[in-house]
Amino acid sequence: MADDQLHIFFFPLMAHGHIIPTLDMAKLFVSHGAKATIITTPLNLPIFVQSSEKIKHLGLEIYVKAIRFPAVEAGLPEGCERMDQLTSDDLVPKFFKATTMLQQQLELLLHECQPNALVADMFFPWATESAAKFDIPRLVFHGMGFFALCALENLRHYKPQKNVCSDTEPFVVPNLPHKVKLTRMKLAPYDREETEMTKFIEQVKGSEFTSFGVIVNSFYELEPDYADYYRKVLGKRSWHVGPFLLCNRKNEEKIHKSDDKHHECLQWLDTKKQNSVIYVCFGSMSNFTDSQIEEIALGLEASEQEFIWVIRKGKIPEGFEERTKEKGFIIRGWAPQTLILDHEAIGAFLTHCGWNSTLEGVSAGVPMVTWPIFAEQFLNEQLITKVLQIGVAVGAEEWSIVVDNVKSEAITKAVKCVMAGEESMEMRRRAEEVKKMANKAVEEGGSSYSDLNALFQELRTINLHN
Numbered sequence: 001m002a003d004d005q006l007h008i009f010f011f012p013l014m015a016h017g018h019i020i021p022t023l024d025m026a027k028l029f030v031s032h033g034a035k036a037t038i039i040t041t042p043l044n045l046p047i048f049v050q051s052s053e054k055i056k057h058l059g060l061e062i063y064v065k066a067i068r069f070p071a072v073e074a075g076l077p078e079g080c081e082r083m084d085q086l087t088s089d090d091l092v093p094k095f096f097k098a099t100t101m102l103q104q105q106l107e108l109l110l111h112e113c114q115p116n117a118l119v120a121d122m123f124f125p126w127a128t129e130s131a132a133k134f135d136i137p138r139l140v141f142h143g144m145g146f147f148a149l150c151a152l153e154n155l156r157h158y159k160p161q162k163n164v165c166s167d168t169e170p171f172v173v174p175n176l177p178h179k180v181k182l183t184r185m186k187l188a189p190y191d192r193e194e195t196e197m198t199k200f201i202e203q204v205k206g207s208e209f210t211s212f213g214v215i216v217n218s219f220y221e222l223e224p225d226y227a228d229y230y231r232k233v234l235g236k237r238s239w240h241v242g243p244f245l246l247c248n249r250k251n252e253e254k255i256h257k258s259d260d261k262h263h264e265c266l267q268w269l270d271t272k273k274q275n276s277v278i279y280v281c282f283g284s285m286s287n288f289t290d291s292q293i294e295e296i297a298l299g300l301e302a303s304e305q306e307f308i309w310v311i312r313k314g315k316i317p318e319g320f321e322e323r324t325k326e327k328g329f330i331i332r333g334w335a336p337q338t339l340i341l342d343h344e345a346i347g348a349f350l351t352h353c354g355w356n357s358t359l360e361g362v363s364a365g366v367p368m369v370t371w372p373i374f375a376e377q378f379l380n381e382q383l384i385t386k387v388l389q390i391g392v393a394v395g396a397e398e399w400s401i402v403v404d405n406v407k408s409e410a411i412t413k414a415v416k417c418v419m420a421g422e423e424s425m426e427m428r429r430r431a432e433e434v435k436k437m438a439n440k441a442v443e444e445g446g447s448s449y450s451d452l453n454a455l456f457q458e459l460r461t462i463n464l465h466n
């Protein structure tokens with residue numbers, strides 16, 4: 001290891017939406033000369049090991065270390081180590097309780113390996129204290145963009161949701177560069193009223209305040225008003241170094257040639273015209289009732305558009321697959337999402353607005369139909385539809401872990417609008433523009449490339465003084 005080589009520890013939350021970008025972030029750091037070690041739990045280990053194996057032949061290496069996840073001690077079923085395995089809402093606090101029990105094991109590894117910095121997920125507020133014990137900087141990774149970070153900060157500070165009479169009465173989040181309108185229905189239960197989780201979020205905020213800064217998977221040109229607001233008005237030290245997935249694109253291309261590329265759906269897409277297919281996927285954690293799945297099926301069929309629809313679980317209405325076999329391709333389970341989005345036959349993306357999916361849509365230059373479900377997705381929807389104007393909302397009104405609130409007619413209308421409506425050409429043009437900006441940001445000299453260099457420089461300087 002060269003004298004000035006930085007060794008960074010990455011400690012992601014055990015959920016696909018945090019694991020995937022952390023892997024990409026680690027690859028990015030390694031390709032810029034750092035050494036990266038990812039800390040995870042035994043069940044999640046193979047995801048990291050496999051990914052690390054794939055880049056070895058490029059001369060890049062990611063080290064992975066496992067710590068035991070105390071599922072049973074926290075009241076979770078044995079073997080439950082990732083958030084998509086949680087079968088009911090009441091297991092969520094137990095999952096977070098289990099994560100608080102990881103501190104000692106992490107500190108043992110910090111002691112053993114002596115890294116130069118710790119990039120830990122926002123959901124591990126105690127990690128700031130752990131890093132301080134070893135005199136190294138702790139960086140926070142939220143897995144969100146600047147727009148959502150700013151809106152959540154002001155929402156939690158000014159609490160405009162307390163001044164409305166009902167859950168459906170709109171209010172504006174104060175002091176943001178744009179008018180961001182919400183209702184209480186679109187907020188997480190812990191932002192509507194005080195719960196155990198509200199206290200936890202306060203701890204997260206506190207740990208952020210005392211941390212070295214925040215790494216954001218975004219690029220300046222995507223949300224310049226909010227990158228500035230976050231830094232200058234809210235006073236947060238932060239570095240935007242994304243989209244991580246694009247930073248690694250060159251390496252990934254070499255890898256995909258040999259595996260996922262042969263997925264049947266990509267061959268199916270090869271037979272389709274440019275911009276003719278809508279890709280429908282709701283991330284790694286969504287749950288739909290059977291009646292909601294039926295509404296999606298009816299809505300897609302009535303739109304008369306070709307589609308790829310990813311279904312994690314649930315029952316597809318009888319006869320649907322047979323009736324739509326010429327027009328549709330159904331994937332049960334895990335889809336090669338980034339490869340699908342990049343295919344030229346994809347004309348739009350019906351998304352739940354998870355931040356990774358949002359960035360993947362942006363990076364592929366496709367307009368979107370937005371159907372937010374939970375987390376900060378209702379904010380990402382506003383960035384897509386109101387600020388960037390590269391998508392239309394399906395009309396989801398309620399933050400909910402189990403989805404059952406959108407009618408087929410609304411789905412048909414939004415899908416038709418984004419695929420073939422009057423505004424679709426203009427939206428597509430804007431989406432293409434944003435894609436170009438994303439690619440530029442990660443090139444040498446681009447905004448994300450430069451910010452990563454600036455971060456490395458700061459970390460090296462601290463290291464020299466320690």
Ligand code: UDP
Pocket residue numbers: 016017018020281282283284285286310333334335336337338353354355356357358360
């Ligand atoms: N993803 C995928 N295939 C699937 C479902 C999800 O590759 O079938 C990936 C997707 O590309 C994204 C991540 O899983 O990188 C989901 O993260 P996001 O933030 O969009 O949503 P979450 O799953 O956290 O709700």
